[in-house]
Amino acid sequence: MPSHPLGFDSVALRATITLADGRHDQLAQRFYANLFASNPELRDLFPASMETQRSRLVSALIRIVGSAENREDLVAYLEGLGRDHRKFGVITEHYAPLGSALVLAFRQELGEQWTERHEKAWIQAYDTMAMIMAESAERDAVISPAWWDAEVVFHRRLLDDLAIIQARPHTDYPYRPGQYAYVMSPRRPKMWRAYSMASAPRDDGLVEFHVRAVGAGWVSSALVWRTEAGDVLRLGAPQGFDLANPRSERDLLCIAGGVGIAPILSGLQELEQRLDGRRVHVFYAGRDRDSLYALPHLESIGVRYRRLTVVPVVSPDGPEDRSPDLMGNIVSAYGDWREHDVYLAGPTRMVQAALDRLREQQIPEEQIVCDDYGTW
Missing domain, CATH: 3.40.50.80 (Nucleotide-binding domain of ferredoxin-NADP reductase (FNR) module)
Incomplete structure (x- = not known):
């Protein structure tokens, strides 16, 4: 079995994701049920509706396993996750019960298909991932808040279902063009949705978002139809690709x-x-x-x-x-x-x-x- 630069058994990790294909939502349901059963105090970190949260968990697992062979990309992604999770109130002590709930969910969902190799692979991988995320969060806590409060100063609906919002963070909000942030509306507590910044960093500190109300989207509908000047949004740490990267010549x-x-x-x-x-x-x-x-x-x-x-x-x-x-x-x-x-x-x-x-x-x-x- 070839060694992995982060100590991962990539073959076993990919195999479990493949075995769970078609059952990803059930896997996520088991994960959160296990987590809240053993640690009921963690339920308060999450919104009442868990549908989006379950989808994000599965997407993250697929992304992590898919990037397992690329150490640089995977570490950067995990460090970003660690910083971003600060806005939920996640602290280092929470990572152990999260890992136990995840391994148990795989074991429950895959049943006889779950092997000792699978279990060992996920325990080792999760321990490494948790360490990277927790250390990144601890470093970030020294220099940045867990989230930024930002007052809405401009709200205009361009179309019936689309609004332009400009907000001024109460403290400096350092981001790069092309990046995105998770945003929480005071009308939808604990529900965070990702929106790209639509303006380059400005001298007046304003950050612009373009939001389209989608289907039954609770956050997007609140931002498009129920937000007004004076509301205070919460912004998570900026994430994503620097579209205006000056180091590229292409x-x-x-x-x-x-x-x-x-x-x-x-x-x-x-x-x-x-x-x-x-x-x-x-x-x-x-x-x-x-x-x-x-x-x-x-x-x-x-x-x-x-x-x-x-x-x-x-x-x-x-x-x-x-x-x-x-x-x-x-x-x-x-x-x-x-x-x-x-x-x-x-x-x-x-x-x-x-x-x-x-x-x-x-x-x-x-x-x-x-x-x-x-x-x-």
């Missing part, structure tokens, strides 16, 4: 749909401000022209930042939104992107369709970024 390909344009706007503002010499192509998809709400802003930036090319992608009239499939086809037909850094944000189906076409062009994976907002 041109940029940005692919966005809906409010996925927000982090791209943030990056473009910074590139424009520092007169960056890279060329940027932005493909921006929507069901119809009205849904491309940020197009005037993009065009305004393009007037000043002449190295920007914007390509709107609108679905033809019909009962279904075909823009995700159109996006992939148009991007692949437009040119050769192998020498570009690629950033994708937006609806999952659109991102996946574009990714499939880009991989057909054999673009190196290390040049492609799409934040998944995953967390435990």
